[in-house]
Amino acid sequence: MPTLAFELSEEVDRYVAGQIATLIREKKGAGQNAVLGLATGSTPIGVYRELIRLHEEEGLDFTNVLTFNLDEYWPMEPDSIHSYNRFMWENLFHHINIPKENVHIPDGTVPLAKVEAWCDDYERKIQEAGGLDIQLLGIGRTGHIGFNEPGSSRNSTTRLVALDPKTRKDAAGEFYGEENVPMQAVTMGVNTIMNARQIIMLALGEHKSKITRIAVEDEVTDQVPSTFLQKHPNSMFVIDSAAASQLT
Numbered sequence: 001m002p003t004l005a006f007e008l009s010e011e012v013d014r015y016v017a018g019q020i021a022t023l024i025r026e027k028k029g030a031g032q033n034a035v036l037g038l039a040t041g042s043t044p045i046g047v048y049r050e051l052i053r054l055h056e057e058e059g060l061d062f063t064n065v066l067t068f069n070l071d072e073y074w075p076m077e078p079d080s081i082h083s084y085n086r087f088m089w090e091n092l093f094h095h096i097n098i099p100k101e102n103v104h105i106p107d108g109t110v111p112l113a114k115v116e117a118w119c120d121d122y123e124r125k126i127q128e129a130g131g132l133d134i135q136l137l138g139i140g141r142t143g144h145i146g147f148n149e150p151g152s153s154r155n156s157t158t159r160l161v162a163l164d165p166k167t168r169k170d171a172a173g174e175f176y177g178e179e180n181v182p183m184q185a186v187t188m189g190v191n192t193i194m195n196a197r198q199i200i201m202l203a204l205g206e207h208k209s210k211i212t213r214i215a216v217e218d219e220v221t222d223q224v225p226s227t228f229l230q231k232h233p234n235s236m237f238v239i240d241s242a243a244a245s246q247l248t
């Protein structure tokens with residue numbers, strides 16, 4: 001899989017935000033919407049900061065942008081400090097001129113009996129938007145993409161999933177204890193992600209170097225869902241030198 005490694009994480013942020021800005025401008029010039037698949041977590045924060053700077057200082061206009069986020073814990077209230085909905089508004093949407101109705105984020109408040117229908121509707125909305133132009137991803141220690149944990153099928157779509165114990169352990173700090181981390185999440189599926197026209201996987205820091213090497217170099221397996229990206233015609237890992245340190 002193509003891998004672009006920069007010395008510094010700031011260079012990764014600038015490059016990826018630049019790719020997104022180019023898409024937004026090109027689509028605007030063609031009178032079309034740009035459809036972005038977005039991730040939360042610590043990794044994309046610098047990209048979002050750079051997009052905000054491009055909006056504030058260079059007039060990057062988000063009125064023709066539609067967004068679909070990868071995932072949300074379930075159950076989760078949108079105003080909780082742990083909510084990915086809140087994360088997105090605080091780290092990006094409040095600071096740019098995207099119309100509120102253009103933002104789509106999995107809903108952690110849907111009752112269990114309605115989750116499946118909600119997920120089908122999310123898939124339909126992505127399709128109605130014309131599909132994802134660029135999907136941004138981070139990588140978890142399990143090799144998950146979105147919250148597609150080991151064992152997730154290549155054909156999976158948006159659904160309610162159980163979080164891997166490793167993922168819950170990694171989130172324990174933010175939740176002040178592993179026992180407070182939700183057991184489940186709503187996530188786009190592997191197929192939803194693979195249907196994006198372009199996929200940009202971000203990995204920053206030495207702690208991502210081992211799983212980055214596995215995702216890029218090892219055989220494709222549902223035990224490491226990020227390896228599915230090797231089969232995508234237009235996917236790329238954009239990483240810093242620390243995350244690249246174990247690549248052969």
Ligand code: F6R
Binds near residue numbers: 039141146
């Ligand atoms: C977040 C998501 C996750 C994260 C991954 C890495 O929306 O879908 O797959 O991208 O867990 O998280 P960070 O960036 O916090 O290391």
